[in-house]
Amino acid sequence: MFLLDRLFRKFIQLGELVVTDARGKQYRYGSRQAGRPDVAIRLTDSATPRKMALNLALGAGEAFMDGRLVIERGDVRNLVDLVTYNLRWERSNTARFALWRQAAVAAWIDQRNFERRAKRNVAHHYDLDDRLYDLFLDPHRQYSCAYWAPGVETLEAAQEAKLAHIAAKLDLKPGCRVLDIGCGWGGLARYLHRHTGAAVLGVTLSEEQLKYARAETARQGMAEHVKFELVDYRRVEGQFDRIVSVGMFEHVGLPNYRTYFETIERLLAPDGVALVHTIARADGPGATDPWAAKYIFPGGYSPAVSQIIPHIEKSWMWITDMEVLRLHYAHTIDAWYDRCVARRAEIEALYDARFFRMWTFYLAAARAAFINDGHMNVQIQLAKKRDVLPLTRDYIAEIEKGFAPQVAALGRTAAAR
Numbered sequence: 001m002f003l004l005d006r007l008f009r010k011f012i013q014l015g016e017l018v019v020t021d022a023r024g025k026q027y028r029y030g031s032r033q034a035g036r037p038d039v040a041i042r043l044t045d046s047a048t049p050r051k052m053a054l055n056l057a058l059g060a061g062e063a064f065m066d067g068r069l070v071i072e073r074g075d076v077r078n079l080v081d082l083v084t085y086n087l088r089w090e091r092s093n094t095a096r097f098a099l100w101r102q103a104a105v106a107a108w109i110d111q112r113n114f115e116r117r118a119k120r121n122v123a124h125h126y127d128l129d130d131r132l133y134d135l136f137l138d139p140h141r142q143y144s145c146a147y148w149a150p151g152v153e154t155l156e157a158a159q160e161a162k163l164a165h166i167a168a169k170l171d172l173k174p175g176c177r178v179l180d181i182g183c184g185w186g187g188l189a190r191y192l193h194r195h196t197g198a199a200v201l202g203v204t205l206s207e208e209q210l211k212y213a214r215a216e217t218a219r220q221g222m223a224e225h226v227k228f229e230l231v232d233y234r235r236v237e238g239q240f241d242r243i244v245s246v247g248m249f250e251h252v253g254l255p256n257y258r259t260y261f262e263t264i265e266r267l268l269a270p271d272g273v274a275l276v277h278t279i280a281r282a283d284g285p286g287a288t289d290p291w292a293a294k295y296i297f298p299g300g301y302s303p304a305v306s307q308i309i310p311h312i313e314k315s316w317m318w319i320t321d322m323e324v325l326r327l328h329y330a331h332t333i334d335a336w337y338d339r340c341v342a343r344r345a346e347i348e349a350l351y352d353a354r355f356f357r358m359w360t361f362y363l364a365a366a367r368a369a370f371i372n373d374g375h376m377n378v379q380i381q382l383a384k385k386r387d388v389l390p391l392t393r394d395y396i397a398e399i400e401k402g403f404a405p406q407v408a409a410l411g412r413t414a415a416a417r
Contacts, residue, residue, distance in 0.1 A: 001027065003053035015039070015082045018073070022046050036085065037078035042070045056083070057365070061291035065358045076357075077337060077364040084368040089283045129350050130212055133185075136339035140187030141212075144247030144277065145329040145377045149407070155335040157407050158328075163191045164403030168396045169275050169321065169381055170242045171389060172196040179203070179240040179267060181233045182248025186213030186226065192244075193226045195403070202228045203236060234259060239269045249278035250300050254307060261315035264382065273320070273389065274382040279329070280305050283374025289365075296362050302375060312382065320389050321381035321396075329377050330370035337363040 001021050008017065012029040015036035019027045022045050032038055043049055048068045052059035060083075063069035064076060071079060087093070133141060138159040146158035147165045166188065170178070176198045180189045183202025186209075192198045204210055213228045233248075243264055252260045264274050279302040288301050312319060340347060340360060347356045369375040383389060 001025070001049045004049040007053050007056070012083070012086050014086055017041070017079075017082055019043065020072075021049065030082075030086070037074050037082050039071065039079045039082050040073035041079065042072055044068050044070060055290060057289040058291045058294070061295070061358075061361050061365075064361050065295075065354050067354075067357075075341075076360050077367065080361070080364040080368045081372070084365075084372040088372040089374040128208075130208060132347065132350055135343040135346055136336045140191065141185040142187055143184060145279075145325060146332040146335075147325070148328050148331050152407065155332070155339075158332065158335075160403075160407045163188060164400050164407060165396075166244060166246065166275060166277065166379070167192055167195060167403070168399035169379065170244060170273055171395065171399070172198050172242060176241040177201075177239075178242040178244065179236065179238075181236075181243065181245040181264075182251070183209075183213060183228060184247070185209050186217055186228060188244065188246060189213070189226050189228070190217055190220060190222055193222055197225075198242070200226045201236075201240075202226070203231050203233055204228065205230065205232060234263055236263070236267060238267065239272075240267055241269050241272050243268055243272065243274040244277075245275070246277040247279075249276055250302050251297070253299055254301055254303065257303070257308065257311040258314060261311045261317065265315045265317055265384065268317075268382075268384060270384055271388050272384065274317075276380045276382070278302075278308075278378060278380075280308065280376055280378045281374050282376055286374075292362070292365065295358060302369075305378065308378075308380070312380070317382045317384055318386050319380060320383045320386075321379075321393065323379045325377040325379070327370060329375070330367050333363055333367040333370070337367065 001019075004019075005027055008019070008027070008029045013031070014033050015030050016032045016038040017029045018038075018040040019029070020040070020042040021027070022043055043063070045068055048059065048063045052063065052069075060069060064071075074082075133143065137143060138146075138156045140159055140163065142159040142162065145162070146155060147162035148158050149161045149165075152158045152161050170192075172178070172192065174197065176196070178189075178192055178198045178200040180192075180200055180202040183189055183204050184206075186202055189200040189202040193200055202213060204213070207230060210228055210230050214223070217223050217226045217228070245264075249260070264276075268274055281302055281304040283304070285304045285307055286302075288297065293300070309319075337360065340356075340363065344356055347359065381389075389395070
């Protein structure tokens with residue numbers, strides 16, 4: 001415990017953490033504070049404290065998965081919140097730098113998503129059992145940040161509001177042909193066709209997502225106008241009036257950013273509009289923590305805005321709008337976490353208890369990135385020409401008004417359930 005004790009004494013100040021080691025000795029860190037969780041954990045062997053001290057994210061994550069770190073007061077969301085709050089991204093928080101940027105070199109290597117590796121990385125996370133995602137996602141299967149507009153209180157309504165917000169920013173016209181890069185299970189593609197009549201091509205590298213997207217689209221009678229292909233975005237041909245990419249850019253890999261935006265520019269019609277929705281960092285360039293890179297998103301990386309913009313500049317496209325969504329993803333992940341905990345028995349029946357612990361640790365860590373670290377979401381609207389969209393943002397709100405009744409109805413329906 002010597003190394004871990006020194007580490008915790010250095011940075012845990014706000015909120016109380018009680019650690020019991022394998023010999024039964026108890027250590028206390030920090031102090032109780034209103035609004036901050038108090039957590040007690042037990043470490044079941046003598047090797048775990050050293051592993052945690054040498055690499056806190058990887059050591060703690062693996063110990064929790066394996067049952068070597070047992071939470072005796074609070075839950076994993078409380079534990080991760082307590083630790084990350086004490087390492088929060090604030091100028092005055094000097095403790096943060098003790099663990100900052102541990103894995104930059106390894107992350108750079110991990111982000112080199114060549115086409116074959118990109119498909120393997122996608123399969124690692126998105127080719128899990130379909131029934132898992134049905135247990136905690138909304139009916140559209142939106143596995144990305146929702147939009148918690150004023151008055152929106154349920155996950156279903158927030159995801160509906162997100163789809164409406166994106167559709168409004170795309171400013172779709174009759175007869176538009178849309179490309180959805182990283183289309184997931186096809187919920188956005190179907191939404192755009194249903195509400196605007198657009199013809200949509202969705203591309204993905206997940207075979208399981210492709211099967212679901214095609215089957216569900218056929219079931220809803222849209223297969224003639226909404227199509228899906230298993231293809232790398234770099235291999236797409238043709239011209240599209242609108243291009244949208246939601247929650248996919250995090251998997252592109254920093255070395256491929258220039259190719260990504262040049263591909264959008266190549267595929268976008270002269271009067272076209274594109275929208276990229278992605279996690280980003282307010283705190284500058286960083287690295288994916290080694291636990292998440294190993295178990296959740298191999299090859300994934302959430303970039304700083306400063307790492308995105310230069311590649312847009314080189315692609316000769318205009319940034320016609322950029323919106324920062326700060327806490328929206330934290331609220332979304334909270335809803336996912338609560339639903340996963342409520343369906344624990346079903347998740348463990350699909351996989352096992354170790355998987356459930358891994359999954360909840362992932363959600364707890366992801367949530368903490370948005371409430372304590374420098375993560376946020378951005379929606380970047382792009383165009384080849386400076387005059388293809390109205391001069392002000394007012395048109396976005398005007399278009400969204402047409403979707404408001406559906407959003408409100410979903411909120412009432414979910415609340416009733």
